[in-house]
Amino acid sequence: MNFHYPNGKRYNPKQTESIKKGKNVTYSNRGMTLEEDLNETNKYYLINNIAVIHKKPTPVQIVHVDYPQRSAAVIKEAYFKQPSTTDYNGVYKGKYIDFEAKETRYKTSFPLKNFHEHQIHHMKNVLKHGGICFVILRFSSTDEVYFLKAEHLLEFWERMANGGRKSITKDEIEKFGHYVPIGFRPRIDYIKIIDYVYSLT
Amino acid sequence: MNFHYPNGKRYNPKQTESIKKGKNVTYSNRGMTLEEDLNETNKYYLINNIAVIHKKPTPVQIVHVDYPQRSAAVIKEAYFKQPSTTDYNGVYKGKYIDFEAKETRYKTSFPLKNFHEHQIHHMKNVLKHGGICFVILRFSSTDEVYFLKAEHLLEFWERMANGGRKSITKDEIEKFGHYVPIGFRPRIDYIKIIDYVYSLT
Numbered sequence: 001m002n003f004h005y006p007n008g009k010r011y012n013p014k015q016t017e018s019i020k021k022g023k024n025v026t027y028s029n030r031g032m033t034l035e036e037d038l039n040e041t042n043k044y045y046l047i048n049n050i051a052v053i054h055k056k057p058t059p060v061q062i063v064h065v066d067y068p069q070r071s072a073a074v075i076k077e078a079y080f081k082q083p084s085t086t087d088y089n090g091v092y093k094g095k096y097i098d099f100e101a102k103e104t105r106y107k108t109s110f111p112l113k114n115f116h117e118h119q120i121h122h123m124k125n126v127l128k129h130g131g132i133c134f135v136i137l138r139f140s141s142t143d144e145v146y147f148l149k150a151e152h153l154l155e156f157w158e159r160m161a162n163g164g165r166k167s168i169t170k171d172e173i174e175k176f177g178h179y180v181p182i183g184f185r186p187r188i189d190y191i192k193i194i195d196y197v198y199s200l201t
Numbered sequence: 202m203n204f205h206y207p208n209g210k211r212y213n214p215k216q217t218e219s220i221k222k223g224k225n226v227t228y229s230n231r232g233m234t235l236e237e238d239l240n241e242t243n244k245y246y247l248i249n250n251i252a253v254i255h256k257k258p259t260p261v262q263i264v265h266v267d268y269p270q271r272s273a274a275v276i277k278e279a280y281f282k283q284p285s286t287t288d289y290n291g292v293y294k295g296k297y298i299d300f301e302a303k304e305t306r307y308k309t310s311f312p313l314k315n316f317h318e319h320q321i322h323h324m325k326n327v328l329k330h331g332g333i334c335f336v337i338l339r340f341s342s343t344d345e346v347y348f349l350k351a352e353h354l355l356e357f358w359e360r361m362a363n364g365g366r367k368s369i370t371k372d373e374i375e376k377f378g379h380y381v382p383i384g385f386r387p388r389i390d391y392i393k394i395i396d397y398v399y400s401l402t
Contacts, residue, residue, distance in 0.1 A: 052326045054286050057260040060276060075261060078276040085255050089290060091297035094331025098292070125253045130295025 032187070034103045034138045034145075038088065041186035045092075051191055053090030053097055059083050085122045086133075092191060093200050096131035098123070099150075099190075103138035109167040110137050112160050120157050123150040132198055136180070136190060137173060147193040148177035233388070235304045235339045235346075239289065242387040246293075252392055254291030254298055260284050286323045287334075293392060294401050297332035299324070300351075300391075304339035310368040311338050313361050321358050324351040333399055337381070337391060338374060348394040349378035 032040075038055065045051040064077035086100040100123075102114040115135075126133040133150035148168075156168045178193050195201045233241075239256065246252040265278035287301035301324075303315040316336075327334040334351035349369075357369045379394045396402045 046326065049329065052323070052330050052332070057258040057282075058263070059258040060261050060263075060279070062259070062261075072280055075276065075279040075281070078261070078279055079273055080276070081258075091299070091327055091330045091332040094297065096292035096295065096297040122253070125247065126292055128250065129253050129292045131253070131292040 034101050034136070034140075034188075037182075037187040038101055038136065041188045041190070042088070042090075044186040045191060051090060051092035051097070053088055053092065055088050056083070056085065082116060082118065084118045086119055086126075092132075092194065095198075095200070096126070096129075097194070098126045098131050098133045099135055101136040101138070103140045105140050106167075107139065107141050107170070109165075109169045110139075110173060111167045112157060113166065115153070115157070120154065124154060127151065127154075132194060134190075134194075134197075136188065137177070139170070143182065145180040145182060145188055146173050146177040147180050147190055147197070148173060149197065152176040235302050235337070235341075235389075238383075238388040239302055239337065242389045242391070243289070243291075245387040246392060252291060252293035252298070254289055254293065256289050257284070257286065283317060283319065285319045287320055287327075293333075293395065296399075296401070297327070297330075298395070299327045299332050299334045300336060302337040302339070304341045306341050307368075308340065308342050308371070310366075310370045311340075311374060312368045313358060314367065316354070316358070321355065325355060328352065328355075333395060335391075335395075335398075337389065338378070340371070344383065346381040346383060346389055347374050347378040348381050348391055348398070349374060350398065353377040 035055070042051075042053045042055070045053060059081040060075075061079045061081050062075055062077075063079065064075070066074045066076050068074065086098055088101065089096070089098040091097065100115065100119055102110075104110050104114065123133050127150055135148050135150065135153050137146045137148055138144070139146075153168075156172070160166050178197065180188055180190055180193060183189055236256070243252075243254045243256070246254060260282040261276075262280045262282050263276055263278075264280065265276070267275045267277050269275065287299055289302065290297070290299040292298065301316065301320055303311075305311050305315065324334050328351055336349050336351065336354050338347045338349055339345070340347075354369075357373070361367050379398065381389055381391055381394060384390055
């Protein structure tokens with residue numbers, strides 16, 4: 001991940017790509033990031049007793065902590081760490097659910113650089129142990145969200161590893177993935193897709 | 202959690218209790234904390250393709266981040282947040298695994314104050330959705346480790362909520378829990394207990 005965005009900018013690990021491009025990150029189109037939408041969705045699932053899925057905290061390497069008397073400890077020096085797993089996991093109908101969510105500003109393809117080697121490795125492990133693993137991909141310019149099974153993502157990653165293209169074309173995502181309509185509540189109803197794709201209904 | 206321990210002390214969220222007592226935290230008996238033992242154990246499970254279980258990062262509220270040119274972002278001000286879930290989760294034999302690990306310096310009972318209300322709430326939710334949920338309890342003075350199903354912990358929590366004792370007696374832990382012998386590799390082989398308790402073999 002790259003955190004070189006201008007000081008004062010609201011901290012948002014999900015927007016690495018636009019940051020790399022030095023673009024000004026705005027969501028005026030809806031005022032919500034993919035992460036916020038998913039957190040709301042997961043909250044909805046929790047409150048409505050549908051599933052228990054949480055985003056993992058951002059991994060931070062704590063270097064120095066101050067312990068003022070009679071007040072909370074203050075972390076004075078810490079660094080962002082590369083996540084060794086995906087961001088979201090939990091349980092649905094007794095099954096282990098694990099996924100990563102990424103967005104791109106590109107319109108016709110989704111760059112694979114949005115994923116880290118260890119995340120890919122983690123997804124392989126989850127599948128090996130019978131977990132349900134996928135990615136939520138958002139095209140921010142058009143606000144389109146897709147559900148793609150990790151099995152497919154891994155194939156595209158392999159293709160890149162073998163010298164192929166460094167991205168997944170939007171056509172491929174439309175072909176192998178599933179469009180997730182943006183709703184009001186929940187915002188991104190990916191559980192409905194899980195029921196369908198893994199026939200859990 | 203309480204982070205009022207003296208400055209310079211090594212950051213260790215697992216030792217809240219001894220910290221509250223202002224005791225000097227040492228592990229000369231083995232030089233490893235319960236967290237380190239479990240991380241090693243989980244690493245062993247991962248490497249040996251037995252299970253994929255990770256500790257979640259410590260939840261931190263990031264307030265201020267500096268972005269020096271040509272170097273990594275530095276978190277200059279952040280605070281520890283109450284965890285809203287348990288610390289460990291993952292997948293084993295397709296099943297969702299979720300647990301919390303705590304240690305006490307007491308010899309005859311395990312104080313329930315080691316757990317937070319939201320963690321208890323989270324455990325209830327995990328059970329409701331068919332996940333496997335438990336706690337790993339360590340008596341640090343004797344270095345004894347026990348596996349206790351969340352179902353039992355919740356009963357003891359209920360008892361406290363109804364005005365009963367604020368701890369679980371060691372006898373109760375021995376009766377309802379399972380002793381986990383400390384090994385070399387893995388250090389704390391809780392998967393073996395899972396196989397037995399939930400008959401997954």
